[in-house]
Amino acid sequence: MLGLSVPNSALVFLVLVTPICAWVAWSDLKTMKIPNTAVLSLLAVYIVAGPFLLPLDVWAWRWVNFGVVLVAGVILNAVAHFGAGDAKFGAAMAPFFAQSQASFVIFLLTASLLSAFVAHRLIRAVPQLRALAPDWVSWGRADFPLGLALVATLWAYLAYVAF
Numbered sequence: 001m002l003g004l005s006v007p008n009s010a011l012v013f014l015v016l017v018t019p020i021c022a023w024v025a026w027s028d029l030k031t032m033k034i035p036n037t038a039v040l041s042l043l044a045v046y047i048v049a050g051p052f053l054l055p056l057d058v059w060a061w062r063w064v065n066f067g068v069v070l071v072a073g074v075i076l077n078a079v080a081h082f083g084a085g086d087a088k089f090g091a092a093m094a095p096f097f098a099q100s101q102a103s104f105v106i107f108l109l110t111a112s113l114l115s116a117f118v119a120h121r122l123i124r125a126v127p128q129l130r131a132l133a134p135d136w137v138s139w140g141r142a143d144f145p146l147g148l149a150l151v152a153t154l155w156a157y158l159a160y161v162a163f
Contacts, residue, residue: 009053010161021151028147034085042092065094112152
């Protein structure tokens with residue numbers, strides 16, 4: 001570990017994941033798909049930077065988050081029309097969260113889901129705003145680009161811890 005404090009570690013993670021988060025949000029809005037390369041990129045950030053930013057025992061134990069969320073995502077994909085990309089991205093972002101803050105993360109996810117859903121539906125209802133990105137698949141689909149809410153959750157959590 002580089003000896004960074006928790007806020008400084010979160011800030012470094014925040015800087016590293018921000019371009020990936022932007023890519024995932026844009027891709028999910030435009031195509032309703034989260035590229036596997038984005039999921040692998042997020043995992044790579046945790047795999048490569050994590051041991052330098054977190055104590056090794058913390059870094060290792062957070063892989064449990066990955067496994068739990070991946071299993072839950074696979075089950076939801078099979079039974080509840082939950083997107084496979086959403087399941088994989090959710091699992092890839094899980095190690096960034098401290099287990100001790102699970103209730104806060106669930107609160108952030110709930111707030112992000114509600115906010116992103118309302119914003120998406122409002123924007124797509126306004127023709128002038130929808131016309132800014134007329135080729136986005138998400139405008140015409142009944143389902144919702146969940147990647148937008150997942151990205152917001154990860155980004156908000158890291159920003160909260162960092163600042």
